[in-house]
Amino acid sequence: MARSSQAAEEDIPGVPARRAALRLLDAVLRRGDPLDQAAPPVLRAIERGDDRALALAIAQEALRWLPDFDRLIDGATRQILPEDAKARSVLRLMLAQALRLGLPPHAVIATGLPLLVGGPRRLAHGVFSAVLRGDGLPATPTLPAATLERWTSAWPARVDAIAAGLAVPPPLDLSLRDPARTAEWATRLGGISLAPGHVRLARAGAIEAIEGFAEGAWWVQDLAATIPASLLGPGEGRRVLDLCAAPGGKTMQLAAAGWQVTALDKSARRLERLRENVARVGLEAEVEIVAADAMQWRPPAELFDAVLIDAPCSATGTCRRHPDVLHRRIDQTGLEDLQRGLLERASGAIRAGGRLVYAVCSLEPGEGEAQAEWVKALGRVAVTPDQLPAGLTPTAEGWFRSDPGMLAEHGGIDGFFAAMWEK
Template identity: 90%
Template sequence: MARSSPAAEEDIPGVPARRAALRLLDAVLRRGDPLDQAAPPVLRGIERGDDRALALAIAHEALRWMPDLDRLIDSATRQPLPDDAKARSVLRLMLAQALRLGLPPHAVIATGLPLLVGGPRRLAHGVFSAVLRGDGLPEAPTLPHAVHDRWSAAWPGRVDAIAAGLAVPPPLDLSLRDAARTAEWADRLGGVSLAPGHVRLARSGPIEQIEGFAEGAWWVQDLAATVPARLLGPGEGRRVLDLCAAPGGKTMQLAAAGWQVTVLDKSARRLERLGENVARIGLAVDVVVADAMQWRPAELYDAVLIDAPCSASGTCRRHPDVLHRLVDQSGLEDLQRGLLERASGALRADGRLVYAVCSLEPGEGEAQAAWVKALGPVPITPNQLPDGIAPTPEGWFRSDPGMLAEAGGIDGFFAAMWEK
């Protein structure tokens, strides 16, 4: 039988989604792009929302389980495929579909092999079939070597739990505009609450179709990410500066809690998105487009919240691409210290400063908090944190993806608070 042409194979249902997943994998592994940044242009040509979601799910699972998928591929080949070989990438995607997404092998083969135009299709078919006859994947994903070595040194008693926390995509966390209606919204949405103003749902369908979206009753925000704003408590009309604010989850928390919020970010595009989010929720904030390292406030604030630029390694359970993009963070750590100094200067006497990063790197969290000497530490108390998480002995907040496992997990985060 003659082999069909590449153009004809592109017409096979499902092939465009798999080709998009391959491009996403290439963007992360070869160019080092964040998946969220690479996705919009790659998925733009795919009309069906289900196909766009499938492409993202395939790429996510391939990245989440990549060391284990590579081990399976290598076990079925006489000579290892080069790390950057297209056949290896295609096999990663094919195996992720069969072993993690539960798609039928015949459908995976029919939509995967066309990606290897002019390539070793017979080899890929043979490797795929051989792997499916084997033992499959472990219960928890294996961390990339560099990540495992660094986190083993930083968190020797937690690294296995962190890896286990990455095994499945996380549930969907919502922050409520009105925390007093937590029980009502948990019941209406069929979710559970782990803190006031929070509802957790099993992932299901487009966000826009969930009840309450159109009326601005909630926004998507991981439970860990809600802690920094919670630390400042009710605003009661006081003024707070939200540095590096976009996309605005903490901004909306502060505004909903009664703070007069000034949001500052140097990215006009990100602030435009923040403005759209705030408008949907029905809140009002003052927006400033500026570099926090250059901007000078006209008057001092009662509180400052820094959600500092960081490696974002703590978000690896929902953004597994970050595991393959972690590089030297010394430049970011210098910026973080600069932001802490600038924020201190924007505080009035008795004002409070909260510093936070969505990072598992101690150099971006614990080391930065220990560096602050000019302000008086304000220990975080257990009642300020979600049930099941306690403050550190230093009075800081530290979470990792291995915590709250029975409740669906939580992102890795760090926060500390001081008073001027």
């Protein structure tokens, strides 16, 4: 029996990776799944690591530039393709490869058109060719309409810079277990340092292959994500509660700074990853891991010297590395209610004179600034300029706020908010 044309086309090198990218795009746009949640089961069937990385990169670039790809597609068709048409999705992926990843057009066509089995291949070929003859993409990605409306209202002076910060995938930030070796590791890895204990690298290859991974010298953590824990300073053996701790970047940061850390999270799966991360960097003795829902858990009789809340949030501040967040539907009210609940719970776990740091990787003021204004029972402690990397400054209220347009000359930074109080 003759093999089907689809089965034969699956043998074309590169087609499985493109088909995986199409499934990832569908998972984000149709089902609303986070990309990092959708990726493992989709990519598991692809044998080669470089093909898995390519599929993910294609999907990410399609999401990063989605409104601009759609504008180009619509400008090259007489009849607008439906939003959910498979041909539109395939064209988005093909344009991401040609216009963002620099792949040869003939290779893009050879691996893209087989995705349209029984579909309008001639139309897709014609639209793709017409777009390549046109003016191409703008210098800065166009934000999705709903996102643009929110951020124009929230950050009118910053929205253009934020969009510009999304234009390229970010570099790789590493947090060092021993900040005293910052200069040494920056030299060994060929990177730059923007703060003690930080090294920034151009993105390259598998994380596990980078020098120092096996010995636990560092972990991956965006520079902005390091700031909330750093606000608490040296631990000197004191006790800190890290709420919503998994996968453990801030837990490791606190433990390396001399804190005795209770790391609490309700996800057993994510805590297993935290346990592996803590073991790799050799900080098991400094970390107690607790699997519990923070809204139900009761603190021990001996209260903590500090609490860090890295609260569940929309994660819109991570959009330069996770462009899918720009397209996901967000339950803002539910998140803000949970965040306030965590703030209430955390304040009861701190001893008198202890400190609370609240942080979110969000660009939504309702999850950051509005929550900080809501806290009245604790005394505000202002973030000072010397607590932040060069080029970043505290807000007028004494909070920390970053966005993807900041530190652009060094490769940017995630969007974060952090505030601190004393009991």
